[in-house]
Amino acid sequence: MVGDPGTFETIKEDRPLRGVVVGAGYIGGQWAPELLAHPGTELVGWVDVVVERARAAAAELGLDDLPVSDSLTALLDGEEPDFIVNCTVPQAHHDVTVTALRRGVSVLSEKPMAVTLDEARSMVKAADEAGRLFAVNQNRRFMQTLVAFRRTVADLGPLGVLTSEFFMPYRGPEFLGTLEHPLLQDMAIHLFDAARAVSGADPVSVYCESFRPSWTWYPGACSATAIFEMTGGLRYTFAGSWSAPGQATSWTGSWRAAGPRGTARWDGKGDPTAEAAEGHVVRPHPPEADAFPGRRRFQGLAEGLEEFVTGLRTGQAPQGECHDNIRSLAMVTAALESARTGARVPITL
Numbered sequence: 127m128v129g130d131p132g133t134f135e136t137i138k139e140d141r142p143l144r145g146v147v148v149g150a151g152y153i154g155g156q157w158a159p160e161l162l163a164h165p166g167t168e169l170v171g172w173v174d175v176v177v178e179r180a181r182a183a184a185a186e187l188g189l190d191d192l193p194v195s196d197s198l199t200a201l202l203d204g205e206e207p208d209f210i211v212n213c214t215v216p217q218a219h220h221d222v223t224v225t226a227l228r229r230g231v232s233v234l235s236e237k238p239m240a241v242t243l244d245e246a247r248s249m250v251k252a253a254d255e256a257g258r259l260f261a262v263n264q265n266r267r268f269m270q271t272l273v274a275f276r277r278t279v280a281d282l283g284p285l286g287v288l289t290s291e292f293f294m295p296y297r298g299p300e301f302l303g304t305l306e307h308p309l310l311q312d313m314a315i316h317l318f319d320a321a322r323a324v325s326g327a328d329p330v331s332v333y334c335e336s337f338r339p340s341w342t343w344y345p346g347a348c349s350a351t352a353i354f355e356m357t358g359g360l361r362y363t364f365a366g367s368w369s370a371p372g373q374a375t376s377w378t379g380s381w382r383a384a385g386p387r388g389t390a391r392w393d394g395k396g397d398p399t400a401e402a403a404e405g406h407v408v409r410p411h412p413p414e415a416d417a418f419p420g421r422r423r424f425q426g427l428a429e430g431l432e433e434f435v436t437g438l439r440t441g442q443a444p445q446g447e448c449h450d451n452i453r454s455l456a457m458v459t460a461a462l463e464s465a466r467t468g469a470r471v472p473i474t475l
């Protein structure tokens with residue numbers, strides 16, 4: 127079943143795990159150094175449909191002899207990796223991931239899992255049929271201050287209200303301008319997944335409006351507001367815009383959570399704060415120290431790789447394991463459906 131926890135084969139041989147990066151664009155260039163830095167992995171190849179990009183990216187890391195290819199299947203057959211890191215554009219996520227899984231190769235993917243829920247369902251099915259680990263790395267889950275906020279929220283008792291605001295005056299890459307709903311289709315997954323991580327609740331239904339304020343520079347609906355019903359009766363509300371006229375939030379938004387024992391707030395960057403309800407005591411949890419200090423790196427990739435490698439070695443599912451992560455994508459696809467139809471949409475997997 128799509129929503130049930132998955133089981134996957136572990137790797138017992140005493141050797142580094144062999145990884146191939148697929149996609150040599152911006153984020154592929156951030157993942158490759160992680161495979162080189164992790165003591166339990168090695169980088170054995172790089173694929174890009176534009177092979178010159180893979181060659182140039184490898185050369186930049188001093189890896190002139192690294193096998194590169196424009197053919198995923200050729201590199202999988204030639205190098206026999208244990209896993210790939212899918213760093214392609216969202217439209218290619220489905221085909222790249224399913225191709226690897228069907229060859230018995232595990233997959234760690236960039237967000238979002240896929241563009242549509244149907245694609246995502248078929249990817250989860252492919253992982254089940256192959257008995258391989260398929261996980262999506264939601265890098266913000268590993269922010270030390272998000273973890274501190276999550277722990278603080280856990281002390282508030284059963285949550286009733288969770289809100290997040292995301293406001294950025296952002297003129298992003300060209301593709302954002304081509305999307306019908308650029309905020310929902312590109313950014314919202316980070317906030318929606320964080321809402322699940324912080325609350326421990328799953329989505330039940332959503333009502334969403336997506337729209338263009340008069341001053342926006344986007345052709346598409348760059349602003350949205352959504353009300354999610356979550357399990358346990360929690361309401362999670364989201365409001366955001368790519369065209370904020372001042373007073374930007376952080377890249378992880380601005381948050382408030384309320385439960386019977388009090389309220390916690392987080393500006394999406396710094397330490398969380400908390401205030402107890404009358405008769406209760408709550409204190410904000412402090413963030414823990416960086417587990418990978420002293421190295422310039424893209425946030426949350428080293429931690430995600432560590433969880434993935436632990437998964438392949440022990441069978442313990444990483445946070446973004448596909449049967450769980452599909453719920454975050456379902457929040458996006460249901461919000462889009464609600465925005466397009468004007469109806470409250472139940473969220474089913």
Ligand SMILES: NC(=O)c1ccc[n+]([C@@H]2O[C@H](COP(=O)([O-])OP(=O)(O)OC[C@H]3O[C@@H](n4cnc5c(N)ncnc54)[C@H](O)[C@@H]3O)[C@@H](O)[C@H]2O)c1
Pocket residue numbers: 148149150151152153154173174175176179198213214215216218222236237238265
């Ligand atoms: N977690 C984050 O904060 C974060 C940040 C940036 C990007 N991302 C995600 O990473 C993914 C890639 O983003 P990007 O900014 O690196 O994009 P990009 O356009 O810079 O790079 C994508 C690369 O994939 C290649 N490609 C496309 N289809 C392919 C296929 N079928 N097989 C092999 N290669 C293929 C392209 O040629 C390109 O070089 C997206 O899903 C994006 O949402 C996540």
